[in-house]
Amino acid sequence: MCVLEQTATTTTVRLSNRRWARLQELDKAYRLAQTIKRSMKQVESAPSMSVDEAIETLRAL
Numbered sequence: 001m002c003v004l005e006q007t008a009t010t011t012t013v014r015l016s017n018r019r020w021a022r023l024q025e026l027d028k029a030y031r032l033a034q035t036i037k038r039s040m041k042q043v044e045s046a047p048s049m050s051v052d053e054a055i056e057t058l059r060a061l
Helices: 017-045 051-060
Strands: 002-006 011-015
Touching: none
Parallel strands: none
Antiparallel strands: 002 011
């Protein structure tokens, strides 16, 4: 990685295509992990359902 220009708010760098693709993969994985983390919090706070209640909820979808 080569820093081309750096200001107080931005940094411009030169990357190989391979490294850029890897950074994009890591970013995608990070976003997925954050989504899973948020959903786990929702699961913990959601009320419990019986099997019959869960089936009726799924049928309504």
